Amino acid sequence: MLDYFYREVDPELWIIPAPLAIALGLASTVHYTQLPVWFPYLFNGVIVGVVALMYYLGFMGGGDLAAVAFTSAALPVIHGSVLPTSLLMILYSGLYLPLYYLGELLRRCGSTCLPRLRARVTGYELVGKYKWWHPLGWRIEGDPHEVVALMNAWDRELDAAPLLPQVTLLFLGLLTAVIAGDAPILALLGG
Known part of the structure:
Protein backbone atom coordinates (compact mmCIF):
# COMPACT_ATOMS: atom_id res chain seq x y z
CA MET A 1 0.00 0.00 0.00
CA PRO A 98 15.17 23.25 5.28
CA LEU A 99 14.59 19.49 5.65
CA TYR A 100 13.77 19.33 1.95
CA TYR A 101 16.97 21.16 1.07
CA LEU A 102 18.97 18.94 3.42
CA GLY A 103 17.52 15.95 1.55
CA GLU A 104 18.55 17.56 -1.73
CA LEU A 105 22.08 18.09 -0.42
CA LEU A 106 22.33 14.47 0.73
CA ARG A 107 20.93 13.28 -2.59
CA ARG A 108 23.48 15.25 -4.56
CA CYS A 109 26.51 14.20 -2.52
CA GLY A 110 25.29 10.59 -2.74
CA SER A 111 27.71 7.87 -1.74
CA THR A 112 30.17 10.22 -0.09
CA CYS A 113 27.53 11.26 2.48
CA LEU A 114 25.24 8.27 2.87
CA PRO A 115 25.85 5.29 0.58
CA ARG A 116 22.38 3.82 1.12
CA LEU A 117 20.73 6.87 -0.43
CA ARG A 118 22.14 5.94 -3.80
CA ALA A 119 21.45 3.09 -6.22
CA ARG A 120 22.56 1.92 -9.66
CA VAL A 121 19.46 1.42 -11.79
CA THR A 122 18.65 1.28 -15.48
CA GLY A 123 16.62 4.01 -17.12
CA TYR A 124 13.63 1.64 -17.32
CA GLU A 125 13.85 0.91 -13.58
CA LEU A 126 14.18 4.59 -12.75
CA VAL A 127 11.03 5.49 -14.64
CA GLY A 128 9.01 2.41 -13.68
CA LYS A 129 10.00 1.21 -10.23
CA TYR A 130 11.83 4.14 -8.64
CA LYS A 131 9.46 6.89 -9.78
CA TRP A 132 10.44 9.40 -7.11
CA TRP A 133 14.16 8.88 -7.53
CA HIS A 134 16.17 11.19 -9.76
CA PRO A 135 19.30 10.56 -11.79
CA LEU A 136 22.56 11.91 -10.41
CA GLY A 137 25.49 13.41 -12.28
CA TRP A 138 23.50 14.78 -15.22
CA ARG A 139 23.50 18.40 -16.20
CA ILE A 140 19.78 18.13 -16.90
CA GLU A 141 17.34 18.55 -14.03
CA GLY A 142 13.68 17.70 -14.13
CA ASP A 143 11.30 14.79 -14.41
CA PRO A 144 13.25 11.49 -14.51
CA HIS A 145 11.20 10.24 -17.47
CA GLU A 146 12.16 13.30 -19.52
CA VAL A 147 15.82 13.07 -18.50
CA VAL A 148 16.07 9.36 -19.37
CA ALA A 149 14.26 9.91 -22.69
CA LEU A 150 16.35 12.96 -23.60
CA MET A 151 19.62 11.18 -22.82
CA ASN A 152 18.37 7.95 -24.43
CA ALA A 153 19.47 6.10 -21.29
CA TRP A 154 16.78 3.42 -21.12
CA ASP A 155 19.21 0.48 -20.97
CA ARG A 156 22.17 2.24 -19.34
CA GLU A 157 22.86 2.04 -15.63
CA LEU A 158 22.47 5.34 -13.82
CA ASP A 159 23.22 6.56 -10.33
CA ALA A 160 19.97 7.63 -8.71
CA ALA A 161 18.77 8.85 -5.32
CA PRO A 162 15.37 9.55 -3.74
CA LEU A 163 13.79 12.95 -3.21
CA LEU A 164 11.96 14.01 -0.08
Whole structure:
Protein backbone atom coordinates (compact mmCIF):
# COMPACT_ATOMS: atom_id res chain seq x y z
CA MET A 1 0.00 0.00 0.00
CA LEU A 2 2.84 2.40 0.82
CA ASP A 3 6.29 1.73 -0.56
CA TYR A 4 9.56 3.58 0.02
CA PHE A 5 10.74 3.04 -3.54
CA TYR A 6 7.47 3.90 -5.25
CA ARG A 7 6.64 6.73 -2.85
CA GLU A 8 2.99 6.31 -3.65
CA VAL A 9 -0.03 6.03 -1.41
CA ASP A 10 -2.69 3.69 -2.73
CA PRO A 11 -5.85 5.72 -3.61
CA GLU A 12 -7.87 3.33 -1.44
CA LEU A 13 -6.16 4.80 1.61
CA TRP A 14 -7.77 8.14 0.80
CA ILE A 15 -11.11 6.94 -0.62
CA ILE A 16 -12.19 4.25 1.86
CA PRO A 17 -12.12 6.38 5.04
CA ALA A 18 -13.33 9.58 3.29
CA PRO A 19 -17.06 9.28 4.24
CA LEU A 20 -16.21 8.71 7.90
CA ALA A 21 -13.65 11.53 7.80
CA ILE A 22 -16.20 13.95 6.33
CA ALA A 23 -18.80 12.95 8.94
CA LEU A 24 -16.31 13.45 11.78
CA GLY A 25 -15.18 16.74 10.24
CA LEU A 26 -18.77 18.01 10.10
CA ALA A 27 -19.42 16.92 13.68
CA SER A 28 -16.28 18.59 14.99
CA THR A 29 -17.06 21.79 13.07
CA VAL A 30 -20.58 21.95 14.54
CA HIS A 31 -19.38 21.10 18.04
CA TYR A 32 -16.15 23.11 18.34
CA THR A 33 -16.67 26.30 16.35
CA GLN A 34 -19.07 29.20 16.37
CA LEU A 35 -18.57 29.60 12.62
CA PRO A 36 -21.29 28.55 10.20
CA VAL A 37 -20.66 24.92 9.14
CA TRP A 38 -20.23 25.85 5.48
CA PHE A 39 -17.56 28.51 6.12
CA PRO A 40 -14.55 26.27 6.90
CA TYR A 41 -15.47 23.97 4.02
CA LEU A 42 -15.74 26.90 1.62
CA PHE A 43 -12.36 28.30 2.71
CA ASN A 44 -10.76 24.84 2.61
CA GLY A 45 -12.29 24.33 -0.84
CA VAL A 46 -10.52 27.46 -2.07
CA ILE A 47 -7.22 26.19 -0.64
CA VAL A 48 -7.74 22.75 -2.23
CA GLY A 49 -8.51 24.53 -5.52
CA VAL A 50 -5.20 26.41 -5.32
CA VAL A 51 -3.35 23.15 -4.57
CA ALA A 52 -5.16 21.50 -7.51
CA LEU A 53 -3.96 24.32 -9.76
CA MET A 54 -0.42 23.82 -8.44
CA TYR A 55 -0.78 20.10 -9.21
CA TYR A 56 -1.89 20.77 -12.77
CA LEU A 57 0.98 23.22 -13.23
CA GLY A 58 3.45 20.59 -12.00
CA PHE A 59 4.44 22.21 -8.70
CA MET A 60 2.90 19.52 -6.46
CA GLY A 61 2.12 15.85 -6.85
CA GLY A 62 -1.23 14.10 -6.89
CA GLY A 63 -0.57 12.63 -3.45
CA ASP A 64 -0.06 16.12 -2.08
CA LEU A 65 -3.40 17.19 -3.53
CA ALA A 66 -5.11 14.10 -2.05
CA ALA A 67 -3.53 14.75 1.36
CA VAL A 68 -4.67 18.39 1.45
CA ALA A 69 -8.19 17.50 0.24
CA PHE A 70 -8.56 14.65 2.72
CA THR A 71 -7.28 16.73 5.63
CA SER A 72 -9.58 19.60 4.66
CA ALA A 73 -12.58 17.27 4.75
CA ALA A 74 -11.59 15.38 7.89
CA LEU A 75 -10.40 18.31 9.99
CA PRO A 76 -11.78 21.55 8.52
CA VAL A 77 -10.91 23.62 11.60
CA ILE A 78 -8.63 22.73 14.50
CA HIS A 79 -10.24 23.19 17.90
CA GLY A 80 -9.71 26.77 19.06
CA SER A 81 -8.55 28.03 15.66
CA VAL A 82 -10.15 30.50 13.30
CA LEU A 83 -8.01 29.75 10.24
CA PRO A 84 -8.84 26.57 8.30
CA THR A 85 -6.65 23.51 8.75
CA SER A 86 -5.51 23.32 5.12
CA LEU A 87 -4.11 26.87 5.28
CA LEU A 88 -2.35 26.20 8.58
CA MET A 89 -0.93 22.93 7.25
CA ILE A 90 0.52 24.59 4.16
CA LEU A 91 1.89 27.59 6.05
CA TYR A 92 3.51 25.46 8.76
CA SER A 93 4.95 23.04 6.20
CA GLY A 94 7.08 25.95 5.03
CA LEU A 95 8.91 25.80 8.36
CA TYR A 96 10.24 22.40 7.34
CA LEU A 97 11.59 23.41 3.93
CA PRO A 98 15.17 23.25 5.28
CA LEU A 99 14.59 19.49 5.65
CA TYR A 100 13.77 19.33 1.95
CA TYR A 101 16.97 21.16 1.07
CA LEU A 102 18.97 18.94 3.42
CA GLY A 103 17.52 15.95 1.55
CA GLU A 104 18.55 17.56 -1.73
CA LEU A 105 22.08 18.09 -0.42
CA LEU A 106 22.33 14.47 0.73
CA ARG A 107 20.93 13.28 -2.59
CA ARG A 108 23.48 15.25 -4.56
CA CYS A 109 26.51 14.20 -2.52
CA GLY A 110 25.29 10.59 -2.74
CA SER A 111 27.71 7.87 -1.74
CA THR A 112 30.17 10.22 -0.09
CA CYS A 113 27.53 11.26 2.48
CA LEU A 114 25.24 8.27 2.87
CA PRO A 115 25.85 5.29 0.58
CA ARG A 116 22.38 3.82 1.12
CA LEU A 117 20.73 6.87 -0.43
CA ARG A 118 22.14 5.94 -3.80
CA ALA A 119 21.45 3.09 -6.22
CA ARG A 120 22.56 1.92 -9.66
CA VAL A 121 19.46 1.42 -11.79
CA THR A 122 18.65 1.28 -15.48
CA GLY A 123 16.62 4.01 -17.12
CA TYR A 124 13.63 1.64 -17.32
CA GLU A 125 13.85 0.91 -13.58
CA LEU A 126 14.18 4.59 -12.75
CA VAL A 127 11.03 5.49 -14.64
CA GLY A 128 9.01 2.41 -13.68
CA LYS A 129 10.00 1.21 -10.23
CA TYR A 130 11.83 4.14 -8.64
CA LYS A 131 9.46 6.89 -9.78
CA TRP A 132 10.44 9.40 -7.11
CA TRP A 133 14.16 8.88 -7.53
CA HIS A 134 16.17 11.19 -9.76
CA PRO A 135 19.30 10.56 -11.79
CA LEU A 136 22.56 11.91 -10.41
CA GLY A 137 25.49 13.41 -12.28
CA TRP A 138 23.50 14.78 -15.22
CA ARG A 139 23.50 18.40 -16.20
CA ILE A 140 19.78 18.13 -16.90
CA GLU A 141 17.34 18.55 -14.03
CA GLY A 142 13.68 17.70 -14.13
CA ASP A 143 11.30 14.79 -14.41
CA PRO A 144 13.25 11.49 -14.51
CA HIS A 145 11.20 10.24 -17.47
CA GLU A 146 12.16 13.30 -19.52
CA VAL A 147 15.82 13.07 -18.50
CA VAL A 148 16.07 9.36 -19.37
CA ALA A 149 14.26 9.91 -22.69
CA LEU A 150 16.35 12.96 -23.60
CA MET A 151 19.62 11.18 -22.82
CA ASN A 152 18.37 7.95 -24.43
CA ALA A 153 19.47 6.10 -21.29
CA TRP A 154 16.78 3.42 -21.12
CA ASP A 155 19.21 0.48 -20.97
CA ARG A 156 22.17 2.24 -19.34
CA GLU A 157 22.86 2.04 -15.63
CA LEU A 158 22.47 5.34 -13.82
CA ASP A 159 23.22 6.56 -10.33
CA ALA A 160 19.97 7.63 -8.71
CA ALA A 161 18.77 8.85 -5.32
CA PRO A 162 15.37 9.55 -3.74
CA LEU A 163 13.79 12.95 -3.21
CA LEU A 164 11.96 14.01 -0.08
CA PRO A 165 8.26 14.12 -1.06
CA GLN A 166 6.22 17.24 -0.30
CA VAL A 167 3.60 15.14 1.53
CA THR A 168 6.19 14.62 4.31
CA LEU A 169 6.39 18.36 4.82
CA LEU A 170 2.59 18.62 4.71
CA PHE A 171 2.33 16.00 7.45
CA LEU A 172 4.81 17.90 9.62
CA GLY A 173 2.83 21.08 8.92
CA LEU A 174 -0.40 19.37 9.99
CA LEU A 175 1.23 18.06 13.15
CA THR A 176 2.48 21.56 13.98
CA ALA A 177 -0.98 23.02 13.26
CA VAL A 178 -2.65 20.56 15.63
CA ILE A 179 -0.13 21.33 18.38
CA ALA A 180 0.23 25.11 17.94
CA GLY A 181 -3.12 26.05 16.38
CA ASP A 182 -3.34 29.37 14.58
CA ALA A 183 -2.13 31.60 17.44
CA PRO A 184 1.47 31.98 16.14
CA ILE A 185 0.27 32.92 12.66
CA LEU A 186 -2.37 35.32 13.95
CA ALA A 187 0.28 36.90 16.22
CA LEU A 188 2.56 37.38 13.20
CA LEU A 189 -0.31 38.98 11.30
CA GLY A 190 -0.95 41.31 14.25
CA GLY A 191 -4.25 39.71 15.26
